[in-house]
Amino acid sequence: MLKFGILLFAGFLFICCGESLSQNVKVSPKSTSNETDWDARRKSFHREFFQGLKDRLKKEALSSGLSPLIDSTFPKEDIEIRFYLFPSYIMPSYKGSAVEKSLFQLKRSGSNWSAKIIRETLCKNNSRERITETLNSPKSNWENLWKQLQNGNILTIETGIEDGLDPDTWLYIIETKVDGEYRYFYFWSPNEKSEVKESVQIAKIFNLIAEEFDVSDVKAN
Numbered sequence: 001m002l003k004f005g006i007l008l009f010a011g012f013l014f015i016c017c018g019e020s021l022s023q024n025v026k027v028s029p030k031s032t033s034n035e036t037d038w039d040a041r042r043k044s045f046h047r048e049f050f051q052g053l054k055d056r057l058k059k060e061a062l063s064s065g066l067s068p069l070i071d072s073t074f075p076k077e078d079i080e081i082r083f084y085l086f087p088s089y090i091m092p093s094y095k096g097s098a099v100e101k102s103l104f105q106l107k108r109s110g111s112n113w114s115a116k117i118i119r120e121t122l123c124k125n126n127s128r129e130r131i132t133e134t135l136n137s138p139k140s141n142w143e144n145l146w147k148q149l150q151n152g153n154i155l156t157i158e159t160g161i162e163d164g165l166d167p168d169t170w171l172y173i174i175e176t177k178v179d180g181e182y183r184y185f186y187f188w189s190p191n192e193k194s195e196v197k198e199s200v201q202i203a204k205i206f207n208l209i210a211e212e213f214d215v216s217d218v219k220a221n
Helices: 002-014 037-063 142-151 197-213
Strands: 079-086 097-109 112-122 128-134 171-178 181-188
Touching: 037 079, 037 097, 037 171, 037 181, 079 197, 097 197, 142 197, 171 197, 181 197
Parallel strands: none
Antiparallel strands: 079 097, 079 171, 097 112, 112 128, 171 181
């Protein structure tokens, strides 16, 4: 019951009701005939969370000064990818302030690439500040970064579920609009050493972004 309560608390923070989506949550490990009541409730929670996440992403975009990606219109050859990080109790630090959430935006308009990160920080006096930082070119150059992201399956990863949700769980979300197709997926506390494929894939992608742009506060485990 404690674990389920943690899930409900996390859901309360992030879920907004939304219509059913064509995308489905991929449950890992696969269901078996020996599935417990806890397993069933956990998977049900993730499906409901996934369905409500689209509206939450719209609100997060607007609060960050961006248009919702799902509603954005631009030429089919253009690209936009957004990386969201919502820490839990232990927050990363940026210039002495705790980062409550981060949004990293990667764009290609025509042949021009750009990247920026928007952080919402909690200052020492408990006030909140939104800090937008335009970033320099990635270390390996734009086209090579894009190739690495594609090789990391950023266009095909599915949301996965891993056993043993920790109370200090961080939520990592990736939202993409490529070739005119919109999609999104997430994972709780992805880890490169996980036995769950989606966890490893998402962790590697966030770690690639952190390394290429020197933004260590978006790094996964």
